[in-house]
Amino acid sequence: MSAASAWERAEAxxxxxxxxxxxxxxxxxxxxALSELLDELREIDARRVAIWDDPRNEDVGxxxxxxxxxxxxxxxxxxxxxxxxxxxxxxxxTWADGAVASTGSVLLRAGSGQGRSVSLLPPVYFVLVRxxxxxxTRGELLRKLTASGKPMPSAATFVTGPSRTADIEMDLAxxxxxxxxxxxxxxx
Amino acid sequence: MSIGTFKERARRALGNDALKRAVMxxxxxxxxxxxxxxxxxxxxxxxxxxxxxxxxxxxxxxxxLDRFVAKxxxxxxxxxxxxxxxxxxxxxxxxAKARGVQRVVKSKSMISEEIHLNQHLEADGxxxxxxxxxxxxxxxAGEIPSHIITPALHKSRREVAxxxxxxxxxxxxxxxxxxxxxxxxxxxxxxxxxxxGITGCNFGVAESGSVCIVTNEGNGRMVTTLPRIQVTLxxxxxxxxxxxxxxxxxxxxxxxATGQKLTSYVNIMTGPRRDDELDGPEELxxxxxxxxxxxxxxTEFEEALHCIRCGACFNVCPVYRxxxxxxxxxxxxxxxxxxxxxxxxxxxRWGELAHASSLCGACYDACPVKIPLHDLLIQIRRLEAExxxxxxxxxxxxxAFRGWRIVMESPRLYRLLLRLGxxxxxxxxxxxxxxxAPPPLGGWLAGRDLPALPTKSFRxxxxxxxxxxxxxxxxxxEHAG
Numbered sequence: 001m002s003a004a005s006a007w008e009r010a011e012a013x014x015x016x017x018x019x020x021x022x023x024x025x026x027x028x029x030x031x032x033a034l035s036e037l038l039d040e041l042r043e044i045d046a047r048r049v050a051i052w053d054d055p056r057n058e059d060v061g062x063x064x065x066x067x068x069x070x071x072x073x074x075x076x077x078x079x080x081x082x083x084x085x086x087x088x089x090x091x092x093x094t095w096a097d098g099a100v101a102s103t104g105s106v107l108l109r110a111g112s113g114q115g116r117s118v119s120l121l122p123p124v125y126f127v128l129v130r131x132x133x134x135x136x137t138r139g140e141l142l143r144k145l146t147a148s149g150k151p152m153p154s155a156a157t158f159v160t161g162p163s164r165t166a167d168i169e170m171d172l173a174x175x176x177x178x179x180x181x182x183x184x185x186x187x188x
Numbered sequence: 189m190s191i192g193t194f195k196e197r198a199r200r201a202l203g204n205d206a207l208k209r210a211v212m213x214x215x216x217x218x219x220x221x222x223x224x225x226x227x228x229x230x231x232x233x234x235x236x237x238x239x240x241x242x243x244x245x246x247x248x249x250x251x252x253l254d255r256f257v258a259k260x261x262x263x264x265x266x267x268x269x270x271x272x273x274x275x276x277x278x279x280x281x282x283x284a285k286a287r288g289v290q291r292v293v294k295s296k297s298m299i300s301e302e303i304h305l306n307q308h309l310e311a312d313g314x315x316x317x318x319x320x321x322x323x324x325x326x327x328x329a330g331e332i333p334s335h336i337i338t339p340a341l342h343k344s345r346r347e348v349a350x351x352x353x354x355x356x357x358x359x360x361x362x363x364x365x366x367x368x369x370x371x372x373x374x375x376x377x378x379x380x381x382x383x384x385g386i387t388g389c390n391f392g393v394a395e396s397g398s399v400c401i402v403t404n405e406g407n408g409r410m411v412t413t414l415p416r417i418q419v420t421l422x423x424x425x426x427x428x429x430x431x432x433x434x435x436x437x438x439x440x441x442x443x444x445a446t447g448q449k450l451t452s453y454v455n456i457m458t459g460p461r462r463d464d465e466l467d468g469p470e471e472l473x474x475x476x477x478x479x480x481x482x483x484x485x486x487t488e489f490e491e492a493l494h495c496i497r498c499g500a501c502f503n504v505c506p507v508y509r510x511x512x513x514x515x516x517x518x519x520x521x522x523x524x525x526x527x528x529x530x531x532x533x534x535x536x537r538w539g540e541l542a543h544a545s546s547l548c549g550a551c552y553d554a555c556p557v558k559i560p561l562h563d564l565l566i567q568i569r570r571l572e573a574e575x576x577x578x579x580x581x582x583x584x585x586x587x588a589f590r591g592w593r594i595v596m597e598s599p600r601l602y603r604l605l606l607r608l609g610x611x612x613x614x615x616x617x618x619x620x621x622x623x624x625a626p627p628p629l630g631g632w633l634a635g636r637d638l639p640a641l642p643t644k645s646f647r648x649x650x651x652x653x654x655x656x657x658x659x660x661x662x663x664x665x666e667h668a669g
Contacts, residue, residue: 016449081466083414084380103450112464116413120406138438138450142431152263152396152458154468155412160450163406165368167322167338169210169345170217173368176321177375178406178453 009101009134010186016104020161021174023183030060033187037093037126038069040183044124046090048072050080053113056095056128060187076115083117091124092117092179098141099134099184103160106184107141110155119159125179127159129186194515194540201511202635207342211334211512214341219503221447222554228449229439238440239558241433242494245394249485249493252394252427253476259397263459265472273303276477280305280386280419281312283473287417289314289383293375295401295408296320297388298336298497299421299477301519305386317378319407321371325351334513334521337445337499342512375407385411385469389422390496391437392474394429398458399474402441404451412457418469424476425493437496444498444556480532488567492527494557501551501561507544516541523551523561530568539572603647610641 014024025040027033041049049066053076057063066073074080074089086092094114096106106127110116119125135141138158145156163178174180191197201207245252257267270276276299284292292314294300306316306327318327322339326332328351333339340348349362352370360366387408391400399420401408412418428434434456442448461468484490502508502522513521518529518541526541542565545551551561595601616622617640625633644652 020452077466083467087376087380105450105454110461110465110468112462112466115465115467116409117467120409120413139432139435142435146396146431152398152456154457154459154461154465156456156458157409158450158454158456160452160454162452163404164452165321165405166446167320167325167340168343168348168364168367170214170338170341171345171364173364176368176372176405176407177319177379177410 006132006134009136010129010131012101012136013099013104013129013134014184014186016101017161017184018104020104020164022104022161023181025183025185027185027187030187033128033185034060034062034065037128037185038065038071040126040185041066041069041071041091044090044181046071046124048074048089049091049093050074050076050086050089050118050122051093052095052115052118053077054095060128062093076118077113080115083121086115086117087121089122091126092119092122093126093128094119096127096129096133096184097156098144099129100138100141100158101134101136103138103158105138105158105160107145108155108157108159109153110157111153116155116157119157120178123175123179124181124183126183126185129184131186131188134186191517194517194544197515197517198507198511198544201515206344207512208510210342210344212509214335214338215503215509218337218446218499219554222444222500222503223447225443225447225449229443231443234436234439235556235558237436238496238556239494241428241436242496242557243491245428245433246425246485246490246493248429249425249427249482252429253424256392256394256397256427257476259394260399260459260472260474261397263397265397265459265474268473268475270475270477270479272479273477276303276421276475276479277305277308279475280421281308283417283419284309284312284314284384287383287471289417291378291382292316292384292386293319293378293382293407293411293415294323294386295388295403295411296323296339297386297421298333298519299388299423300386301332302479303421303477305421317375317382319375319378319405319411320403321368321405321407324371324375328352328355331514332519335499335502336497336520336522337502342514379407379410379414382411382415384417384419385415386419386421387411389420389426389474390441391434392422392427393431393434393456394427395431396458398456400434400438401453401455401457402438402451403453403455404446404448406453409453409455412455412469413467416470417473418457418460418471419473419475421475421477424478424481425495440556441496441498444496444500444554484531489527489531489564491559492524492531492564494559495524495528496557497524498556500554500556504550504554506546506548506550511544516544523565524559527561527564527568530572535568535571535575539568539575542568542572603645606641606645610643613640 025036097109099106162174162182165176268279318324325340334342345362353360390402442451460472508522530538549562622638
């Protein structure tokens with residue numbers, strides 16, 4: 001996969017994600033992506049955010065960056081251990097295990113450090129997406145999920161934009177149970 | 189809900205202008221959404237693919253079930269087979285009792301409606317809260333869903349505001365943002381307090397024992413993330429074999445249901461939470477319901493089991509669009525409801541629903557897996573007719589058809605009756621239409637009218653035209669030769 005085609009897929013993903021009122025920030029470098037994220041967090045005046053306990057956080061230096069910006073980073077399994085404990089944080093930040101350009105979806109895998117609640121209960125959600133992990137179709141990710149020889153995760157979730165409903169007179173509203181404001185941070 | 193006949197309930201619905209407006213508006217929006225979404229892909233090719241997958245998966249259902257059950261168990265889940273509604277409710281009640289469950293939150297499940305689970309759990313003193321916004325509204329109103337995708341589509345925002353205001357203990361504005369924000373706050377408490385989450389199942393994947401739930405609001409994720417016990421209710425026909433199959437179904441279902449490329453959340457769950465995980469259910473129970481389904485396997489009605497419950501047929505049905513879901517009096521409304529209700533619950537009692545159709549075939553055109561619903565409706569009518577041939581009143585019908593045959597086989601008699609009809613209709617023709625007739629013919633005219641017989645029939649006009657141009661005909665023939 002060439003870098004150029006990865007960024008093309010990223011653009012296609014961004015178009016679909018934005019069509020659903022999702023927000024997108026592009027970082028050409030990991031540091032660039034982090035500063036985009038911090039920008040967004042300042043915009044919503046975030047003080048406390050929940051993050052996964054995930055080796056990818058260290059790869060980009062997520063926790064130190066948040067702490068340096070004066071934001072409390074609550075790590076799943078260490079600082080917060082249940083849905084109730086992340087219900088009142090300002091935002092949740094997790095990693096995507098790939099994304100789908102054609103539908104504007106991100107794939108989340110549950111795991112020991114990867115609590116399901118972090119992407120679900122806070123009102124604002126940030127998902128970190130590696131540009132070279134953006135596939136064209138959902139089928140590619142499903143094949144990867146099942147062909148790896150490893151057992152299926154307890155939960156694999158495709159998230160496509162914010163939580164939404166049209167149950168009252170077909171009038172679209174976002175954030176009914178899950179997050180209403182969702183931002184994809186795309187990084188190399 | 190099912191008091192009286194379909195005709196009586198339909199008549200009541202037709203007299204309710206607010207209901208008719210709401211149903212027409214919402215079904216049109218959903219229908220047009222599907223048109224739009226279908227236009228962006230190779231829709232017909234996708235439908236054909238979907239049909240083939242459903243056909244294969246249902247044809248191999250016994251083997252697929254065995255595989256699915258083994259895989260769910262291997263992943264650490266429990267499987268319960270329920271032959272009928274009683275067994276299914278018993279399984280869930282016993283489980284709730286054994287685990288000391290006090291509070292249940294539910295995401296949308298038509299199976300739970302089919303087995304009337306809520307009232308059984310409530311009878312045991314368990315608090316049950318529906319968390320899909322539409323289902324929550326319907327539950328507060330003490331009703332049942334009128335549409336399988338948007339359960340409260342018959343409710344106006346003012347009605348919703350009244351229902352939610354009663355919950356809030358204060359008057360709420362009737363704008364969508366206020367109402368959904370209240371539901372979020374209120375139901376969030378329920379999610380966090382509940383011991384058991386009950387879900388439906390859009391697809392079970394046989395190769396992995398996964399359960400796939402497709403939602404927009406996120407309540408399906410809440411229900412499977414926070415409570416310590418997850419119960420997933422699944423109709424036995426809901427299986428696909430592989431993730432490749434699932435992928436095609438996920439292309440079809442959201443587009444057909446709401447016109448979305450994909451819903452906000454597609455949750456694929458395999459077993460309960462692992463030992464090292466901190467959220468997700470500690471226990472996963474999959475209850476697989478038969479309730480008459482297996483009897484359709486290998487019959488002319490097997491295709492009814494192909495349904496993926498998208499509701500697309502509701503939105504195009506000229507009957508549903510007029511009367512809404514409650515007129516059907518059954519758990520499943522619309523064309524697919526008119527097919528499976530008589531098949532699963534008995535033709536004697538429910539066969540009337542097969543007549544709630546104009547047989548126009550719009551349902552078939554809309555169906556993402558190409559179920560020939562209009563053919564199945566005719567087959568059900570046939571079953572019904574065979575079953576009640578000797579019943580009272582049918583003798584007259586038989587006599588009428590015998591008379592019809594005699595007339596249609598004799599051109600002379602036909603012409604004579606036509607002339608008589610022209611005379612007989614005179615007192616009832618108004619502006620070229622017949623809108624009233626004495627009983628028993630009058631019933632047919634209650635909801636429609638009939639064009640009057642013309643003063644000259646086609647045969648009479650033809651004869652006149654022939655007489656006008658005798659030469660030309662011969663000349664034409666020579667040229668043509």
